[in-house]
Amino acid sequence: MDITLIPGYQYMPELVEMMLKIVFIFTMNVGVFAPLLGYVERKQSALMQDRIGANRAAILGFTIFGLWHTMTDAIKLIAKEDFIPEGADKPLHFLAPFVAVVPALIAFAVIPFGGTYYLWGHEAHLIIADLDVGILFIFAVAGIGTYGAVIAAWASNNNWSLLGGVRTAAQMVSYEVAMGLTIVGVLMVYESLKLTEIALIQEDFFMWGIFLQPVGFLLFLACALAENKRVPFDIPEAESELIAGYFTEYSGLKFAMFWMAEFVEIVTISAILTVLFFGAWHIPFVTHDGLLSLLTSVVGADIGNLLLMFIHLAVFWGKVCFLIVFLMLIRWSLPRFRYDQIMKLGWKIILPLALVNILATGVILLVVK
């Protein structure tokens, strides 16, 4: 049978490409980073506290530096009792962890993790959905993630949970305002909301966001950390005050899903930081075309494109990993902020600074042009 007779044949390459990209991003986030970050967090804290860290679990005598402990944790959590408290709203209690995890994953749809490559007559774009309003989409979806925590808190029928949920709502709303404003400077400089365009401009090393918007970077980093709800901004969880905050009444795998949401958020934040401020998939002082022509002259056009794609993927995920380690470093270095300090930082320091940053960026852009 002739394959071209199948209806929609001409869309098959796009479909296959799209499925591959979705599977890749899903695997990277849920399959690789979520379990691995648990391990990294453990080992990094052990390193920073001069400990050895988890290293006992072994299969056939191989401990592989304690990596099995991620597996033992997963087995344990799956085999744990799934507890629903008395008086809880059962459907909402069940729904909340999913509401927390899914937005963090969806946000990745608009983040480009590579450029455009011509593979055997097919044009491959390494982004799942190249939206014109990419960065706004991320903010919109991240806003939904807040509901996960608030619904969990409300559905648990527990005072500590509810307090944690209220704190989450207050913190998220405060920092979303500031976060939206910190990014305006970046958008003014690159004159685009489209993440692929922002990334393409950064092919030039001196056009990286960190050089053009250093203040914007610091403010965005602070806001992103706050949105992530981890130390030093873990006031919604606050073990010493609220037991475990909004997920106090969750056990087993559902509890692990809130963790997974946090870890996926870290990856997403690192990816956004990479695209906006650290030149996305570009290697400093090496242009796309320059490297491509070099590779093409050695191995041919198609293989050259493929090689370039893998190099760019490695560069992008390398930068993401670096930023993840940096974020973890912050998590294990700083103590928790008090609630009023967090509010003060958000409304009285970051928000005015972001506005001043917008004004200064506008003035400089006017003068330069």
Added chain:
Amino acid sequence: MGVENEEQGFEHVLGDSVILTTVEQVVGWGRKFSFFLYPFITACCGMEFMSVAGPRYDIDRFGAALPRFSPRQADLLIVVGTISHKQLPILNKVYNQMAEPKWVFAYGACVVSGGMYDNYSTAQGIDTILPVDVYVPGCPPRPEMVFDGLMKLQDIVQNEKFSKWPRGAGKYTAEELK
């Protein structure tokens, strides 16, 4: 891991080319290296527990580093320090709140038997109200002893049958303990 009876069955036929195991053993293996602790610390043994958890002795090596202060998420109730009769209802409540499977670790002489507090106010060991899995005596016990106890508990957990669970609530209700 591995089936003990090697004389017959698949392992005899297939030799060393495959590893056979049971779900019970795999889950047991997962559980024994992944205790989330609930530190129920009331008294001076807590100082020694800090040493156990800290860098010098490092309980994280056994995968048991993470303290969860919500009993729903904890697996191992570590009772550290003197438990008075006033404390018993609280301890019982925390135990009842923990999600299955759960284990209890008696840390120090007071928790094991009341220790030197042989008087009207102190519970003569928490096993009067809770099923205890491991007793570690000492006043306070050395960290080495605690790890010995933890490894013995790991052996217990490795070979546990699913039929042992759920363990259910403690022996006494809150009213009976008052």
